[in-house]
Amino acid sequence: MIHAKWLLLTFFLFPFLAQAQLQPCATPPVKSKWLTLYQRHPEHYAQPEEDTILYIPLTIHLLGNDDGTSHYPIDRLLTSLCQLNADFAQANIQFFLESPIDYIDNTAYNHHSTVVEGAQMMFENDVENTLNCYFVDDAADACGYNLPYASIALNESCTGQSHTWAHEVGHDFTLPHPFLGWEGTEYMAGDTAPVKLTYDYTYFQDTLILDTLIIDTAFTELVDGSNCEIAADGFCDTPPDYLSDRWPCTADNTNGFTEVDPTGATFQTSGELFMSYSYDDCQSKFSPQQIAAMRSYILDEKPNYLYNQTPYPQLSDQQTPLLSPAYEAITDKTHTQLVWASAGTPATYHLVVSKSFTMAYPFVDTLITDTTFLLTDLEKHNYYWQVQPFNKYSFCSPLSKRGKFTADEMVAIFEQAGERWQVGPTFVQQGTSLHLTGQHPLSSDADLSLVSVSGQVVQTQQLRAGSLDYELFLSEKCQRGLYYLVLHIKGHPVLRQKVMVY
Template identity: 30%
Template sequence: MRSFQRTCLFLLATLLVLPLSAQQKFTGDSHCGYEGKSQWLQDYQDGKLPAVQKSNNGINYLPLAVNMLADNNGTNYMSPLRFLDALTLLNSDFLDQDIQFYVEGGLRYINSTRYNDHDSNTGDEMMRTYNLPNRVNTYIVEDPNGNCGYYSGGRDAVVLGRNCLGGQDRTWSHEMGHYFSLPHTFYGWESVQEIAAIDLNNPAPATVRYRGRNVPTELADGSNCAVAADGFCDTDADFLMQRWGCNNQGFYPDSLMDADSVRFAVPAFNIMSYALDVCVSSFTQEQKDAMFANMESIIQNRPVASSPPNLEAASVDDLIMYAPEDRERLVYQDSVSMIWNSVPNASYYVVQVNQTSNFNGAVLLTTTTNDTTLTLTEGLSRRTTYYWRIRPVAEYNVGGAFGPTFQFRNGTQLTSTIDAELNAAINVAPNPVFGGQMLRIEGRDLDLTGTLNYQVINAAGQVMINRQGIPVNVSGISERIDTGNLPAGMYFLRMQVADRMISRRIVVTP
């Protein structure tokens, strides 16, 4: 395995701005927002950079920093399941190039309406604020500047519209092509802007004026392929700068005419074209070679990992759902903590909650967490049955399935006696905790003085541990609970700090 170090190799991309009304929702039918051709690629195609042969070092695993954007109120996130389908497709498109991507550190959630639906300046601000070093910074938003997606050379990041991602949509692969130096197959024709402006009955111009230079248009016989358009000789001539659909034979329905008056058909398979997702499928070999060489130039100074990655998927057979127990009736109506075990190989977990046992349609909640517990305090109704399930996800192998579906019924009492602000400031970990392991109660900068009193109570209501009078100062709390004498099972940890109460459910495992 190779770790990843990124240097800026691209010229700043000029973003394509498409007008959208304030009421119009992004549908995913607009253009890619990248229009450049990098200096690195120009040098590579001119023979100034050596060709790179694949070695026997195996797959290069490149870490992604994935930022999921939503509106200020936390709505409009992309479904984690659809994201995993998109990541699986991305990796399948790059597997034969010995490149695979993985999410490092789990998904990052950002609530910002400004960034979720942004123009070029706001998008640049977003990347400047949230980019992490040595990762492929990726942002999934509602509307990326009116495009399906774009690569920002200036910020070295990829921004994707969530409506253009999924198990059949190759926008991500297209933008990663830009990330690794590839231009569009129709490079130069961006300046024409509309397919309707192409005169199908007359020869194409010998050049098109684009980005301050005359770009040769590619001839159908490929005789000028090294200097025309994208500079690759195994990509077909392509003048189509708008999204287009293919016929049953996989070509643009109309023939085009090159500068020598030769008619030709444009095949639709190339991921770097603007053919619709149902038409595209792959890169050409020269495109693959260029991307691999670019990747090697990026990571040539990387350190070599001491051990290969663990490619095993997280097995749902190892999942244990502790709480709520199946068909449990809860006391409170407005708060529930779901707790499960740490599954071997799992890097994060997909959690779903619904009011029916059918998760195939609209689902009440689908989210991810790096923890083994998730507490819901909003959107719950009294005396209502809910269904929940967990899917563990490994870092390098995101395949897998959901575990069993459990159900619980909400109670009638409110948690109004629980201090919400203090409850959010106190961390109790690990949970679940192995018997004999120390359970930590941590709270920083609580701005409280007085004492901490707490009790550990088993499911039968018996007080197993009772501690009183632990000093609390303004800097916070740091307490350790020895679980060595607690049998495996579920417990309630009730804490009082000064005159404020909080409660947590904990699980002790064998």
């Protein structure tokens, strides 16, 4: 099957969809054979129980360039996944990550200007029995598209807190645009619409056909609803809509100008449907008939998606606490261990460490299942870090607060029961702090003292066992000069370190 498609692609490749501006969705008009039959007799089709949530497995492909750059960032992917599940909650359909996130380095696919190239990318990389979604820099000059015989491509700039993904998944679950037939035809305000429209859906049949132009006709939907079952998208609860360019909505969520149906009846289009081309902030729903059709379609045509219907417990919507190092702690640039609180259920953590307060140009940007991460190759610099947990089913946990530490030389080292402890910095500014940092909690109480060169104890702090990071704040008594920092455990000095206060 793959080979046949490849032959077609090799021999019949030709330019397609020459669109000047970024279109909202390059999925041209199509009404699947399944939907045509379904709409004649929806009562003949099985429906899942109304309160049954259908869990759909996703494979996410993040396209980058050949040099490994320009992949869609994980925090934005999580925002998009959280939004997708929010948009489909009303339909009792939820999505989970079946496969690990698939990183693909391929500049040509990342910036593909035709749907045919996109199809090639999908034939090469689609994972069976999952809904495959590709995040790219250029998706055939559109915000996204869905190929009925393959999968979904999304332009990264149209995702996040937007409904583009829900729109394309709606297509994948057999929904046409409510303005079916008008794609590529501009409706002029006040014009009386024709009774029928012709449209080209050559590339959006059930299989990819490259050597035949396929033209069909659609009836224009009337305001009185008399032809709603056969006109446009065939749903009677999606009112007439002739608007095939992206459009902003008014305060009452309509297009704000008059449309005229073939009988002369006038109307305006509501912006609420995800399958329309209204702006994102107008959209909020699928119609009940659209939802019923999607649920029947999944049961009837995509039962292979429904093999795992047992979700994990949802992760907390609270920020993950950062445990160590303490905020603004001084740490060892050759040994700084980041520790954060476990989410309590199976989770992957997205960890980002950056020298920049804005978290730009991350020094570390990684996914791990552990709750600690060791940094051994830092510069003498401020660092910021954040953690965000997610799991196969749960994408809405917020980013943690931003942690901050300063990597520095930490020359004072002592061993306690085989554990390495470090004290720093050794050149310390008046009115700031010294830090004692370990890999494991201190196993017994201790005293940390600052002693002048003449032997006078300037200040002492008791350290309670059980922590990884202790701070000694230099009191006013601690004038500029040279001191010894002395650590006593059970009365025995275990560390003596020269410290210069300046």
